[in-house]
Amino acid sequence: MKEITQKLNGEISRLTNKTFKFDERVKEGWFSAVYFLKTREIAKNKVPDNYVTMQFFQKDHAVLCGTDEAIALLHTFADHPEKLEIHSLKDGDKISPFESVLTVTGPYQYFGYLEGIIDGILARRTSVATNVYNVVKAARTSGKQKPVIFMGDRDDHFTQQAGDGYAAFIGGSTAQATHAMNEWWGKQGMGTMPHALIQMFEGDIVEASKAYHQLYPEDDLMALVDYNNDVITDSLKVAREFGETLKGVRLDTSRTLVDKYFLRNQHLMGTFDPRGVNPELVFALRRSLDEEGYQHVKIMVSGGFTESRIKEFEELKVPVDMYGIGGSLLKINIGFTGDNVLLNGKPQAKEGRRYRPNPRLEKVDFVDSDQ
Numbered sequence: 001m002k003e004i005t006q007k008l009n010g011e012i013s014r015l016t017n018k019t020f021k022f023d024e025r026v027k028e029g030w031f032s033a034v035y036f037l038k039t040r041e042i043a044k045n046k047v048p049d050n051y052v053t054m055q056f057f058q059k060d061h062a063v064l065c066g067t068d069e070a071i072a073l074l075h076t077f078a079d080h081p082e083k084l085e086i087h088s089l090k091d092g093d094k095i096s097p098f099e100s101v102l103t104v105t106g107p108y109q110y111f112g113y114l115e116g117i118i119d120g121i122l123a124r125r126t127s128v129a130t131n132v133y134n135v136v137k138a139a140r141t142s143g144k145q146k147p148v149i150f151m152g153d154r155d156d157h158f159t160q161q162a163g164d165g166y167a168a169f170i171g172g173s174t175a176q177a178t179h180a181m182n183e184w185w186g187k188q189g190m191g192t193m194p195h196a197l198i199q200m201f202e203g204d205i206v207e208a209s210k211a212y213h214q215l216y217p218e219d220d221l222m223a224l225v226d227y228n229n230d231v232i233t234d235s236l237k238v239a240r241e242f243g244e245t246l247k248g249v250r251l252d253t254s255r256t257l258v259d260k261y262f263l264r265n266q267h268l269m270g271t272f273d274p275r276g277v278n279p280e281l282v283f284a285l286r287r288s289l290d291e292e293g294y295q296h297v298k299i300m301v302s303g304g305f306t307e308s309r310i311k312e313f314e315e316l317k318v319p320v321d322m323y324g325i326g327g328s329l330l331k332i333n334i335g336f337t338g339d340n341v342l343l344n345g346k347p348q349a350k351e352g353r354r355y356r357p358n359p360r361l362e363k364v365d366f367v368d369s370d371q
Helices: 034-046 067-077 108-138 158-171 180-185 195-200 205-215 231-245 260-264 279-291 307-315
Strands: 004-008 052-057 085-088 102-106 148-150 221-224 246-251 298-302 322-325 337-343 362-368
Touching: 034 108, 052 108, 067 085, 067 102, 067 108, 102 108, 108 148, 108 158, 108 307, 108 337, 148 158, 158 180, 195 205, 195 221, 205 221, 205 231, 221 231, 231 246, 231 260, 231 279, 246 279, 260 279, 279 298, 279 307
Parallel strands: 148 322, 221 246, 246 298, 298 322
Antiparallel strands: 004 362, 052 102, 052 337, 085 102, 085 362
16 A cells, blocks of 8 residues: 655644555445445446535534544545545644534545545544543643543454544543554553452462562552452552552452441441542542651552543542543544535535535645655
């Protein structure tokens, strides 16, 4: 496949088709709705000299993502892509309801069958980017931004990791869990220990942490402390063992469990939900670490966190230093629509739709790097 560079105002600033591992069957129409394929044939045979303007929009306030991917798709699979006129916003742009984010002008038979695929790309990437942006905003209080780690690898099909990780990056996440999630901009995944590691050391968090630190001494040591459902006891164990070497602890307590700290101190219960990672547990952990001189140890929480749950924690000033979030960031809640709105340069669209010029759109030129 030729590498096709997208140029914006004369400067290379977008991801290229070489970034994306497109399935070659796109060209065959394998992923396009059949009625688009039939329409392509009708246009080719009956009205080949028509040219249309297709306009893409959505209906929310959002953080746009997927434009580079959509444009690369057009440049890779459209017939005569050099003859298409493309105008687009950029990944990361804040967008408004019904704002045009991408327009494509040319003969319908050159590119029309890609409409549904482009809608899907923009919908998924923009949904993830917007979800992450909202979570990151929720984790920003008093001018301080707390890190948000994207941990969505177990919540969706693995083939989506690269695109979802890129969208999370566009949305503002601090780091991603897998190497694939970082693929499109050349970084690596970040992570420390799962419960499986502790299980192999028979639940001994100290021994598991020793093994981790011996093999990965350059990593910041972050101990996972909920394996035995006793986060304060286990946090203090690793803190006493490692001292300044221990950089942080992570709580991932199941929402169906009550930590043993509350079972030992049942007089504390009755005014809050004691299950899972709850504010009172984090407050108690912070006090316990501080009382023994481990103020430097950071607290990370994960397990079912959402934008609203983070807002609740931040409003209560729960001493969380970073959040790990997965499934809630992958909800597809933004849908895009592609409409033909101009025919041969004149307004022609279905009732209720119209051409919406957007001065923010910038022309994207086609450059074949092999020439």
